[in-house]
Amino acid sequence: MNVADPASASLPITVPSLRKMKADGKQIVAATAYDASFGSLLDRCGVDLVLVGDSLGMVVQGHATTLSVDIEQMIYHSAATARSVARALLVADMPFASYPEPAVAFRNAARLLAEGHASMVKLEGDGPVLDCLRYLSDREIPVCAHIGMTPQSVLRFGGFRVQGRNDAAAMRIRDAAVAVEQAGAEILVLECVPSTLAAEIRALVSIPVIGIGAGPDCDGQILVSYDLLGLSAGKRPRFVKNFLQGRGSVDEAVLAYAADVRSGAFPAAEHSY
Numbered sequence: 317m318n319v320a321d322p323a324s325a326s327l328p329i330t331v332p333s334l335r336k337m338k339a340d341g342k343q344i345v346a347a348t349a350y351d352a353s354f355g356s357l358l359d360r361c362g363v364d365l366v367l368v369g370d371s372l373g374m375v376v377q378g379h380a381t382t383l384s385v386d387i388e389q390m391i392y393h394s395a396a397t398a399r400s401v402a403r404a405l406l407v408a409d410m411p412f413a414s415y416p417e418p419a420v421a422f423r424n425a426a427r428l429l430a431e432g433h434a435s436m437v438k439l440e441g442d443g444p445v446l447d448c449l450r451y452l453s454d455r456e457i458p459v460c461a462h463i464g465m466t467p468q469s470v471l472r473f474g475g476f477r478v479q480g481r482n483d484a485a486a487m488r489i490r491d492a493a494v495a496v497e498q499a500g501a502e503i504l505v506l507e508c509v510p511s512t513l514a515a516e517i518r519a520l521v522s523i524p525v526i527g528i529g530a531g532p533d534c535d536g537q538i539l540v541s542y543d544l545l546g547l548s549a550g551k552r553p554r555f556v557k558n559f560l561q562g563r564g565s566v567d568e569a570v571l572a573y574a575a576d577v578r579s580g581a582f583p584a585a586e587h588s589y
């Protein structure tokens with residue numbers, strides 16, 4: 317296996333291994349994939365967690381938001397990705413409107429595991445979503461929570477904007493982090509918040525915190541794979557780095573991303589808020 321860190325070329329990553337990585341102070345390297353080729357690329361380069369994100373609505377389908385993605389599409393892309401991922405933990409997004417209440421969330425999450433071959437599902441938000449997190453977790457479905465800038469809330473936020481910039485908003489996000497852990501989330505994705513807030517949240521919860529646009533003081537980092545390869549159209553957000561620039565292959569780019577996350581070189585201050 318062609319991985320940056322030989323120590324990571326071992327057994328498949330599981331939920332307990334992510335917890336151990338946090339305890340051992342090892343950064344978790346994560347990225348998105350939507351098909352077998354990208355799944356294989358990330359897996360052979362030693363990425364620890366592959367997310368089949370509903371960002372596929374934007375980078376694959378060309379929509380302006382993630383809101384049109386449905387559960388059938390998520391299952392299709394998760395199953396395709398799963399065929400090529402042997403080592404990384406495969407997480408699949410619960411798309412918009414697929415978790416309005418716990419029983420519906422359970423049916424959809426179970427399909428992502430059984431038909432999409434994911435090992436964990438990710439849900440955005442807190443508040444009413446806490447009941448879904450708890451219901452799934454109590455029924456042996458590993459869950460990842462996603463708070464901060466949650467793309468499924470884009471209409472309410474009025475755009476993809478950094479969250480938690482003032483004291484009241486920061487307090488809401490801190491409270492949400494504690495609440496999702498108490499509801500049974502195994503890991504937490506924290507998107508587009510000030511670095512100082514991410515550092516506080518990382519100290520506050522015991523589950524691994526994986527940041528995207530949340531600065532360096534997290535337990536790992538995730539990027540959309542199309543972003544880290546410079547493939548995405550439009551204005552590049554501050555937290556994105558094109559790792560293909562100056563490198564000769566996509567493997568070299570993903571290996572550089574993994575190495576920079578593990579060493580702490582990425583994200584730098586210029587990628588943080």
Ligand code: KIV
Binds near residue numbers: 369372409528
């Ligand atoms: O859908 C997605 O790709 C995500 C990441 C941005 C974390 O949720």
